[in-house]
Amino acid sequence: MLCQKCHKRIANVHFTRVVNNQKVEMFLCEQCANEEGQMGFEAPLSVSEFLSGIMNFGNSAPYVNLASSDIVCEKCGMSFQEFQKIGKLGCSQCYRTFGERLKSILKRLHGSAQHNGRMPKKVSESIKISREIERLKELLNEAIKNEEYEKAAELRDRIRNLEVK
Amino acid sequence: MPGWYVEDGPESDVVVSSRVRFARNFEEYPFPSKMTREQGQSVLNAVRDAVLNNSSAAKNFVFIDIQQMSPIDRQALVEMHLISPDLAESQKQSGVLISKDEKISIMINEEDHLRIQCIYPGMQLDQALDLCIKVDGLLEENIRYAFDDKYGYLTCCPTNIGTGMRASVMLHLPALTMTGYIRNILDACSKIGIAVRGLYGENSEASGNMFQISNQVTLGQSEEEIASNIKNITSQIIEHERSLRDQLYKQNPYRLEDKVLRSFGLFTNARILSSEESLKLLSDVRLGVNMGIIKGISTEKLNEIMLLIQPGYLQKITGKPLSPEERDIKRAEIVRNKLGCSI
Ligand SMILES: [Zn+2]
Ligand SMILES: [Zn+2]
Numbered sequence: 001m002l003c004q005k006c007h008k009r010i011a012n013v014h015f016t017r018v019v020n021n022q023k024v025e026m027f028l029c030e031q032c033a034n035e036e037g038q039m040g041f042e043a044p045l046s047v048s049e050f051l052s053g054i055m056n057f058g059n060s061a062p063y064v065n066l067a068s069s070d071i072v073c074e075k076c077g078m079s080f081q082e083f084q085k086i087g088k089l090g091c092s093q094c095y096r097t098f099g100e101r102l103k104s105i106l107k108r109l110h111g112s113a114q115h116n117g118r119m120p121k122k123v124s125e126s127i128k129i130s131r132e133i134e135r136l137k138e139l140l141n142e143a144i145k146n147e148e149y150e151k152a153a154e155l156r157d158r159i160r161n162l163e164v165k
Numbered sequence: 166m167p168g169w170y171v172e173d174g175p176e177s178d179v180v181v182s183s184r185v186r187f188a189r190n191f192e193e194y195p196f197p198s199k200m201t202r203e204q205g206q207s208v209l210n211a212v213r214d215a216v217l218n219n220s221s222a223a224k225n226f227v228f229i230d231i232q233q234m235s236p237i238d239r240q241a242l243v244e245m246h247l248i249s250p251d252l253a254e255s256q257k258q259s260g261v262l263i264s265k266d267e268k269i270s271i272m273i274n275e276e277d278h279l280r281i282q283c284i285y286p287g288m289q290l291d292q293a294l295d296l297c298i299k300v301d302g303l304l305e306e307n308i309r310y311a312f313d314d315k316y317g318y319l320t321c322c323p324t325n326i327g328t329g330m331r332a333s334v335m336l337h338l339p340a341l342t343m344t345g346y347i348r349n350i351l352d353a354c355s356k357i358g359i360a361v362r363g364l365y366g367e368n369s370e371a372s373g374n375m376f377q378i379s380n381q382v383t384l385g386q387s388e389e390e391i392a393s394n395i396k397n398i399t400s401q402i403i404e405h406e407r408s409l410r411d412q413l414y415k416q417n418p419y420r421l422e423d424k425v426l427r428s429f430g431l432f433t434n435a436r437i438l439s440s441e442e443s444l445k446l447l448s449d450v451r452l453g454v455n456m457g458i459i460k461g462i463s464t465e466k467l468n469e470i471m472l473l474i475q476p477g478y479l480q481k482i483t484g485k486p487l488s489p490e491e492r493d494i495k496r497a498e499i500v501r502n503k504l505g506c507s508i
Contacts, residue, residue: 009356029355090197092294092311092319106323112385115317117328120310127314
């Protein structure tokens with residue numbers, strides 16, 4: 001998220017101050033944090049606080065509205081409101097349950113919502129197979145269009161073999 | 166002591182250690198915060214068996230049940246960076262598998278079901294990443310991970326999703342801190358989404374001028390990209406730190422030598438050493454050793470001392486709980502022994 005003071009740099013200092021007996025939380029960039037008179041960051045940034053900060057400050061209005069029609073994860077019982085409070089999910093199913101709301105949070109956190117790294121071997125094999133099937137299907141359509149029926153039959157067999165896997 | 170800290174690593178004049186950790190979860194169980202006791206036990210058993218039933222891995226790993234450990238032993242493991250403070254305080258069915266060389270630790274039922282962590286001395290982020298990938302591959306043979314095509318490895322906290330990877334380096338930056346240039350570094354890091362932990366300003370000396378640099382973004386970049394980002398920023402910081410050390414020395418050799426050697430004198434002769442004072446003195450001594458002002462002491466020895474003088478480890482090697490005063494006396498004794506002082 002962006003610094004709450006300058007709205008330009010990424011905030012990576014979180015601090016709490018007591019104003020009129022009220023705890024006030026701020027998310028600032030280092031530069032603004034220094035200007036605020038805070039010499040350093042004390043406790044390492046607590047991720048759940050950081051997250052609840054992301055969701056409660058700034059563009060939080062849509063979440064507040066959505067929260068009135070709260071969703072609950074069937075597998076673990078976590079509600080979206082609870083998630084907003086603690087910043088943590090209850091199970092892998094939660095990611096599907098909270099769908100688009102979560103996706104926009106992920107985008108704000110990471111600047112992306114598409115994984116680009118390693119994957120489990122079993123998954124990478126099945127992804128390879130489904131990509132190969134896609135490719136063969138295109139060839140098949142091409143073959144049918146060109147009335148190459150022998151070739152089409154052969155492609156159809158190969159697709160069937162892959163689909164069994 | 167067999168751990169990583171007794172080995173010499175590249176760039177060890179600035180980089181103390183390199184660490185990579187992967188967060189992983191089982192597909193079939195809720196995350197640890199939502200697990201039943203039985204589910205927690207199943208996860209613990211499954212991970213333990215995945216490692217200990219593998220003939221080559223079994224020889225190399227020790228399984229520790231956190232619930233069975235004394236608070237002092239838990240604290241010592243935290244100080245050795247083998248488990249996290251959260252795992253040490255866990256009330257759940259939690260455990261850790263530690264490799265004999267202490268480079269690998271697999272935490273079970275921390276915030277996520279699995280936290281695979283590899284740590285190396287000096288600047289060896291690639292080695293730490295390679296080892297993490299190997300351990301991950303071994304576990305994957307027996308465990309079905311929670312994985313999504315779009316979001317990657319699913320984690321309890323959305324800040325870890327995707328690669329589930331945190332790459333970090335621990336840096337000793339006395340010259341940058343002394344001169345105040347550390348601010349510029351921290352500012353630059355914050356602009357590119359790199360987190361810096363440690364104290365600067367008033368308290369940096371008390372924490373031994375140590376800073377930890379790590380990635381914040383885990384989704385959208387590959388593991389190699391994440392590691393190379395951290396490597397790039399680290400090598401720039403190393404250059405700045407080294408050139409400042411040289412400049413400080415050239416500006417006034419006596420002043421720097423005096424500072425370092427005074428601290429060395431105190432460190433090796435004191436009879437009572439608080440944790441805070443020793444970290445400050447250790448930082449000066451480390452600087453002196455790295456700059457050749459103090460000869461005959463290795464960086465590895467200083468790493469070992471850094472570990473030994475922490476409260477948990479101190480009590481662990483003494484074999485009994487110590488009051489803060491007793492600890493300060495014991496700490497001074499250890500330092501004198503380790504640095505071989507005759508007085
Ligand atoms: Zn700012
Ligand atoms: Zn759930």
